[in-house]
Amino acid sequence: SAVISQKPSRDICQRGTSLTIQCQVDSQVTMMFWYRQQPGQSLTLIATANQGSEATYESGFVIDKFPISRPNLTFSTLTVSNMSPEDSSIYLCSVAPPAGGAGGTQYFGPGTRLLVL
Amino acid sequence: EDQVTQSPEALRLQEGESSSLNCSYTVSGLRGLFWYRQDPGKGPEFLFTLYSAGEEKEKERLKATLTKKESFLHITAPKPEDSATYLCALSYSGAGSYQLTFGKGTKLSVIP
Numbered sequence: 763s764a765v766i767s768q769k770p771s772r773d774i775c776q777r778g779t780s781l782t783i784q785c786q787v788d789s790q791v792t793m794m795f796w797y798r799q800q801p802g803q804s805l806t807l808i809a810t811a812n813q814g815s816e817a818t819y820e821s822g823f824v825i826d827k828f829p830i831s832r833p834n835l836t837f838s839t840l841t842v843s844n845m846s847p848e849d850s851s852i853y854l855c856s857v858a859p860p861a862g863g864a865g866g867t868q869y870f871g872p873g874t875r876l877l878v879l
Numbered sequence: 880e881d882q883v884t885q886s887p888e889a890l891r892l893q894e895g896e897s898s899s900l901n902c903s904y905t906v907s908g909l910r911g912l913f914w915y916r917q918d919p920g921k922g923p924e925f926l927f928t929l930y931s932a933g934e935e936k937e938k939e940r941l942k943a944t945l946t947k948k949e950s951f952l953h954i955t956a957p958k959p960e961d962s963a964t965y966l967c968a969l970s971y972s973g974a975g976s977y978q979l980t981f982g983k984g985t986k987l988s989v990i991p
Binding site: 763766793795802803804805806807810818820854858866867868869870871872873875 | 883911913915920921922923924925928966968970975977978979980981982983984
C-alpha cells in the first residue's frame with residue numbers, strides 16, 4: 763500500500779481566511795481523492811483529483827470553496843476558502859493504486875484536523 | 880434513507896469476549912465492500928475488501944464476511960489494542976467509479 767502524508771496535521775484558523783492542505787504520496791498514482799469527516803458523521807467525498815485534468819466535485823461541493831490542484835502524480839492540494847466554523851472538520855486525502863480499477867481499494871492519509879473560530 | 884448502516888454505534892467488550900459488527904446496505908450493483916479501522920486522531924487504515932456474496936477474509940483476530948445485503952466483521956478473543964472505530968464503505972455502480980460511500984462506524988472498546 764502507498765505511504766501518504768498530509769500537511770498540516772492540524773490547524774486553528776479564523777473565519778474568513780483560507781487554508782491549503784497538502785497531500786504527498788510515496789509512489790505515482792493516477793487517482794487521488796479528498797474527503798471530509800465531520801464530527802459524528804460519515805466520511806464524505808469532496809472531489810476526485812486526476813493529474814492533468816480538472817478535479818471532479820461531488821454534489822454539495824464547489825470549486826470556489828474547495829479549489830484543488832494536482833500538479834503531478836504524487837502530490838495534490840486542497841484549499842478550504844473563506845472559512846466558517848461549519849468547515850471545522852477532518853480533511854483526508856486518499857489514493858487508489860493503479861491496479862485497483864473502479865471499485866478498488868483506497869488508502870488514506872493521516873488527515874488534517876481543522877478548527878475554525 | 881442511509882445507503883450504508885453500521886450497527887451497533889458503539890460496542891463495549893471484555894477482553895476475550897468475541898462479537899460481530901454489522902454493515903448493511905441498500906444499494907444495488909455492488910462493486911466492492913471495504914472495512915477500515917480508524918484510531919483517534921488518525922486516518923482510516925485499510926483492513927479488507929470483499930467483492931461477492933459468500934466471500935470471507937481473515938487477518939489475525941478479524942474475519943470479514945459478505946452476503947447479498949450485509950457484511951459482518953467478526954472479532955475473536957479481542958484485545959485492548961483492538962479498540963478503535965471500524966468503518967464500512969461501499970463502491971457501487973450507481974455512484975461514481977471511484978466513489979466510496981461510508982457508514983458512520985462502530986466504536987469498539989475492549990476492556991482489560
